[in-house]
Amino acid sequence: MGRFLLGLSLLLIIFLHNSCRKNFGVAISHGDFKVEKDTLFLDSVFTNIASHTYRLKIYNKANKDISINRIYLEKGSQSFYRLNVDGDPGKSFENVLIHANDSIFVFLEVTADINQLTDPVYEDKLVIEDAIKTDSVLLTAFVKDAQFFYPQKYPDGSKQTLVIYTNPDTGETSEVYGFFLTGDTTLTDDKPIVIYGHMAVPSGHTLTIEQGAHLYFHYNSGLIVWEDATLKVNGSLGHEVVFEDDRMEPEFDNKPGMWNYIWLRENSKNNDINYAIIKxxxxxxxxxxxxxxxPVLKIKNTQIYNHSLVGIYGVATHIEGENLVMNNFGMSAINLQVGGQYDFKHCTFANFRNGIRNEKSAAVYIST
Structure with a gap:
């Protein structure tokens, strides 16, 4: 039995030795790598705000491992771009291993200060080099100056909030991340307007938004008009006021649910919207x-589309609408609850959403 086990062990060792890869060494690269693309557009970014993360691949097409001498940003430590190569952050990397017939990811971001740029189109190069071959990827981003609105962050780490509901029985409150504007406010088309959290118009004051203004809302953000407050949107033909999310990549151009709402709270008054795009x-x-x-709201010459739930949601309210175009909603274009007074003229209400449809997916849904 002992001789049998010894023989079996020797056979197993021989089998494993012959089955293992004979060359564990890393071959010096001879131009066997291939970069996924030669140009990477990071689209538009706001000044001093980090872009979203982009990625590209570097492939090893050879049947042996290679080591790339260096991967780096041409502008070096002064570059506004940032790299992460196969899980490691930095701006320059040496002796990067890529296994045979494998690839690595390079992740890229940019945070640029427009005040330090002579051209809003900000470019750099990602350079990949070895002793035989050098390749590069042109990195391009369009940097926009902007006006930012956001809640305060307190020394203890907490953030400014708005109380949107108080339970009359328990006193418990519901809050959202947000802030009040300070008095009457006018927004113009001077710069794009970027909003983090919920921007609220305080009681007794008016927010006026002039023609051509463009408001970008971060995820889970919105505009709230408080009791006895007023919203005036003064767009014009060809110079509409735009309300949309702050994701400017092309694939997010018509993606619903990227921000919350424009909310006209109970007893807000004399709200007017003319020539706007809300998407x-x-x-x-x-x-x-x-x-x-x-009327709580007079709205004219406005496009409302690509919302994950509803275009206009009215609760026992009073709305006059004229020349509205509304389409593509998760539920309905118009959803009117608990009665109210409504007058819509020369409007198109449509809903061509995909998926399962029911009575609440109709273009107009009314519940009294």
Whole structure:
């Protein structure tokens, strides 16, 4: 039995030796790598705000491992671009191993200060080199100056919030991440306007948005008009006021649910929207009732589309609408609850959404 086990062990050792790869060494690269693309567009980014992460691959097409001498940014440590090569962050990497017939990921981001640029089109090169071959990828981003609105962050790490509901029985509150504007405010088309959290118009004051202004809302952000406050949107033909999300990559151009809503709270008053484009939110406009005899909202010449839930959601409110075009909603273009007073003229309400449809997916849904 002992001789049998000894013989079996020797056979196993011989089998494993013959089955193993004979060459564990790394061959010096001779131009066997291939880069996925020669240009990477990081699209538009706002000044001093990190872009989203982009990626590309470097392939080893050879049947043996290679070591790339160096991967780096041409502008070096002064570059506004950042790299992560196969899991390691930095701006320059040496002796990067790529296994035979394998690849590595290179992840890229950019955070640029437009005040340090002579041209808003900011470029650098990702360089991949060895002793035989050098390749490069042109990196391009368009940097936009912008005006930013965001809640305060306190020394203890907490953030500014807005109380949107107080339970009358328990006193418990519901809050959202947000802030009040300071008094009457006018937004113009001077710079793009980027909003983080919920920007609120305080009671007794008016937010006026002039023609051509472009508002970008970060994820889980919105605009709230408080009791006794007013929103005035003064767009014009060809110079519409745009409300949309802050993802500027082409694949997000018509993606719904990327921000929250424009919310006209109970007893807001005399809200006017003329020549606006409202897109890619969860709900375009939420309108609550008011004790004022005038309409809560007058809205004209406006496009509302690509919202994950509803275009206009009215609760026992008063809305006058004229020349509206509305399409593509997860539920309905118009959803009217608990009665109210509505007058829509020369409007197109459509809903060509994909997926399962029911009565709440109709273009117009009314529940009294």
């Amino acid at each position: 890619n939110a969860e709900v375009g406009i939420v309108a609550y009732p008011s004790q004022d005899a005038n």
